[in-house]
Amino acid sequence: MQKFLLFLLLLLPVVTYCQVTVSGKVTSTSDPNGLPGVNVTIKGTTQGTISDVNGRYSLNAPGDGVLVFSFVGYKTQEIPVAGKTLLDVLLEENAQELSEVIVTGYSSVAKRDITGSVSSIKADKFKEISINGVDQALQGQVAGVQVTQSSGTPGGGIAVRIRGSTSISAGNRPLFIVDGIPVETGSLSARGFGGQNDNALAMINPNDIESMQVLKDASAKAMYGSRASNGVVVITTKRGSKNANTKISFDVQRGVIDPVNTLKLLSSTQLLELQREAVTNAGENPDALGLIRGITDGISTDWQDEVLRRGIMQQYQVTASGGDNNTTFYLSANYRNEEGVQLNNSFERMGVTMNFDQQLARKLNISTNLTISRTLNKRVKGDNFLDGVYSGAIKSLPYYVPYDENGRLIGPGSGMYAGFPNFNPVAQALLPRFETLSLKMIGGINATYEIKPNLRLKGQVSVDYNDITEDQYESSQTAIGGFLPSVGGRGYGVYIAQAATNMVSNLTLSYNKKISDQHSFSGFVGTEVFRTFYNGADVQGRLFPSDDFTYIASAGIVDAGSSTKTPPGGLFSVFAEGRYDYDDRFLVTVGMRTDGSSNFGPNHRFGYFPAISAGWRISNENFFKSGIVTDLKLRGSFGYTGNERIAAFQFLGTWSAATYNGNSGVSPNNTANPNIKWESTREINVGTDLELWQGRLQTSLDVYHNKTSDLLLTRPYPFTTGFGGIPDNIGDMENKGIEWSATSVNIDKVVRWSTTVNLSKNLNKVLYLADSIPLYRGYTAEGVDATNTVRVGHPLGTFWGLNFLGVNPATGNAIYEDVNGDGLINNSDAMVIGNAQPKLIGGITNTISYKRFDASVFFQFSYGNKVLNFTKATLVNMGADIENNQSEEALRRWRKPGDITDVPKYELNSTLNNLHSNRLLEDGSYLRLKNLSIGYSLPPKLIQKWMIDQARVYMTATNLWTFTKYTGSDPEVSTLDGSTTAQGIDFFTLPQVRTISVGLNITLR
């Protein structure tokens, strides 16, 4: 035995001659104290180690070997051992994260190997912009994504369109996936507020998000099949990292909020003169109508000033994250409160996130995610509602006042009350209680079992649960609660409770194989069940004893109430994807998903959505040698996606309950169409990715052509059939466009300056509608069918109206084009007058850092879109009525023969001069300084004694400056929030808000 040991000892020097123990410390400029988790391997072998929490490593390596240091986000370094035993390494950060991994659907892939069209945005792009929801974070950041906030209401609606609109009726919202579960988007509230909706995505805290991937072409979206036509946004929340020190950080941000603009309206004296002139022009006596100089205009109230305020924004977050060898965790708690600029309007969110990963056994790993958030949205009415706050304020006659001489709000019954249609906007803000309390829970567990190192089985169960209660009371001093006896009478209470749940469970089996140095293959197959559940109840009561009693238990009459349950909807799906890589030069991805949906009848229950894509990395070809170009890839894709978001049971003929005279019966609800099926979009995408100077400049260009067929739409039937229409697949539409994005590190010295820019152009066109029936959408409009139309050859969002040619200098009357030459101006003279689709959208961000200072400037723009200033139909109304204030534009009106102007004569009760025309249509292009932030990181010497690792103070401003020719309050508005056919209408819509805030971010050691 001893001899044997001796023999070993004799051998030892031989061994140590080849092997040296190398140790050292890995650092980087941002982690000068040591970079943990760095992979250290011996080149050409699989042997290696990982640096510890202090960045230290140690391993045995051949004396003539080469060590490879690699870490996500850093340039890989190869260092020859050359017999040394101490090797300290300074890793250089990548100008761009080359090895960034993109989660697309059910798998992930290195960004450089992607053959589809995917844009990724990281948390640092939006972390300082004052935003309520994750959808807002996409604005101006991603080529091909158009984000429009419907108004400046906190927690309000936002329209996100990826590569244009693909549908007329089945929804154009992208599919949002958070940690593997499709979450609720759009409005959850069951009661209208005049156009501005709430937004389910505002319930998710953007600061818990690690990254968002926007999947744009058929190949990238293939694994979402029947729901992917509108694009997919895959959101991943933050997680801890293994073997990392626990990091605790605190964020505090506080700021002030103001509207970006207010309207210029007439004073009492100006308005009175105008109204007297209108009445006189109509041949009546203004004094007889009570329009008396010196009396009627004795008061001049600035209603905008009365209902608007400076809001306060505050946000706090605590996070802790870290992990050991087996477990990682990310915990956060956050609170945000944003006061709206309208009195009594606010949005508050508090939430916690808890994400864990645990290596249960050598081959079994589980991850969990849980986010619970609670939002309290104190809402106010607006836009289309006469009893709205901002909408009421800009319409209301300045002759009235909000408070009486005793400081009490003026309400119905008072002689000083304006009554219909103006009410008292201040009372409409302060008195009602419109509280929407929502609880959201996103939770999931997934387990990965490694059957073999290259064969993994993964199962996931996740749920998105939304509970919404709306607690509302409109007092007897409000329009609904007091002035309109047919609605409220003496107080009006509503209580609505709803629960919407999405559940997903899936199982995937993934496999990868490197066949030889040149050939490698990876792929997976999976199956999934997705279900949605919804139920709700509401009750309304009236005639309360007094305004001290505001819940329906005290109502004199409980006159309406219901409970509903929607049959559980479901998808059952099978999907598979394979990727093949030849020599890192040719990449091919083939995918297919089959979805069965409960929304369709037996004839068309299943849909098939295949996609193929290929990439060619030219830069790896032998003939291509360039020191400048480090990566050049051409890629193309082709495939089909779908849209199935329609109501259930449209394939069946159904009857629903009906009442008459105290009895119950049934009446027809829907006529059957057994052949109704998916909307299907054929998508073609060609793109190229180019990278110069080791990633100093990265740019991508994509061109696409998508054609959507079988548009789901109610086919209008004449009422002689007993039905107004039948749900059917009756249209085709196309979107084609071009997108360009680039990231450049302009200077990388002491000063580091980088620029990110994106531009996109999308052309949308309706190609076919069955029966060639034009559809009229939007608002009803004076003298024409409606403000918007859907017709073949034009895009969605096309505006409809008369052609206003000017004002007749002799009579002061409006001149409209008599298109059919019949001598009459009516709806048969209406024409397409423009559309809301921009010609070009984009954003540009410049980030500069110098020593401890950093700054970022983010501009966002929309060019070539029209906005319908429908507010002017009321505020420059040519005397259609005398119950609304007028804007200063009315001062340019025609007054006497010979006047040359563009504002026609005012004449009471005449609508001829106020017919709906392109007089109301304006250029809505704008360039906006969306965000400006400046930060300073405190020097370590100053903070280290407080156990603080990092501390940064910053100032940030959102919507600081806007350039536009639009004459309304703001061009970025949409009164019909989320509408597919009538975007870009400003109808008493609250403008965007400017937020200026300061923040502090502290990370403890």
Next chain:
Amino acid sequence: MNCLQTKLNSVSRKGRWMVLLAICLAMSCNNILEPEPIDLLTDDIVLNEPSDVPLVEIGLYSAFRPIIPSLVIAGDFTADMLVHNGTFSQYRELGTKQITSANASVTALWGSVYNTIYIANFIIERLPEVAGVRSTDRDRVMATAHFLRGYAYFVALQTYGGVPKVTSTDIEVNRNMPRASAAEILELIQDDFNFANGKLPATPVNAGFAGAQALNAAWAKLFLYQESWPQAEAFATAVIASDIYQLEASYATIVNTDFTREAIFEVGYTLADDPGTNATIGLNNLFVGRREIIPSNQTVLALASVESGDRFASISFNPNNLVGNDNGWSVAKYGTADANNNNVTVFRLAEMYLIRAEARARQGNVTGTNSAAADINVLRTRANAPTVGSVNQTQMLTLIENERVYELAYEGSRWYDLVRTNRAATVMPAFNSNWRSAYERWPIPQREIQSNPALVGNQNPGY
């Protein structure tokens, strides 16, 4: 080592569970993709059994109901009884007499008419096939279907002229259906009324349902419009002589209550199903709440006249509303959901006196016992208004025209009366200079012409 082994075993067992789970999910696929409808019946089971019959009958009344408040708008707002005071363009068009074929009120009435016709046709086609229905039930429901279909066609004929004649539920046929002539529609109405003769109950549960006298009243009205004076008089007399109905002692009762003693047929609303009148906005909201539509000044004066008497109660005044254009007056006949006056009248006894008076006057029976004057004086007496003395036939006809304004104010009669008596061309231009003779009919709704190829080129003249 053992411990690890066990762990691994349990793990691979978990793996197997996952596979099993996947198979279970796949097998439950049918449940996921074919959920049961909730609170819905499918076409094939809606009318199969005797117990289904009353449900579909209620559905028929429910479809018929919105026709009547729409008639209030058509009959009084197209004419000179109401003016616009609000913001909706559909009502502004009616107020300024610039009615277009895109008008939402025009479309709503047309839709209600054909919804009623669809269910009536559904019953007429299906009910004879349902086994086990008691013959009295079968007769009543079949007669109701014919009667309400006939009356819906009557409304359509007077409002739009000859309309498409739809007598089946065949959607493919009905979506390409041309206009029939007025004579064809008239024949259908008479056939339907004849079918219902003798099969409707003599006294239904309440006036919310059609009975034998509702049919007689409809006959009387039909003959009045046909200028078949003897028949009009005979059917009006039949209703009056049935002795089921009595004039309320006070006209205010008509204004303030439902199911009065003189109600022959009215569409019923309760707290739970309060209108929704006129498509989206209830009559009370239009007339009182929003004050979208208010009485015209000349009607206020007419109702305030001595001859009108107590019928002034049809409108009410609130000085707080006296702002700008608003004359402060409101229509008082339609209350809020909780009030006891939100039903809308189809027929009531007073109209039978008016029909008979007109029929008698046209036949030369102007004054004396059992004359036109006698009938008018019944109403005048009830209204505490001076009775009619010695008048000639022409004077009597003018007097009846005015009497219909006082008595039937805001029950949707005025426009139809002016048109059938050829008086619109005289009366209306004086009220509003925008009036054109085209407005003696409403247009065929634009959407109907757009979606029914057989209607293209067949719009009413002047639209």
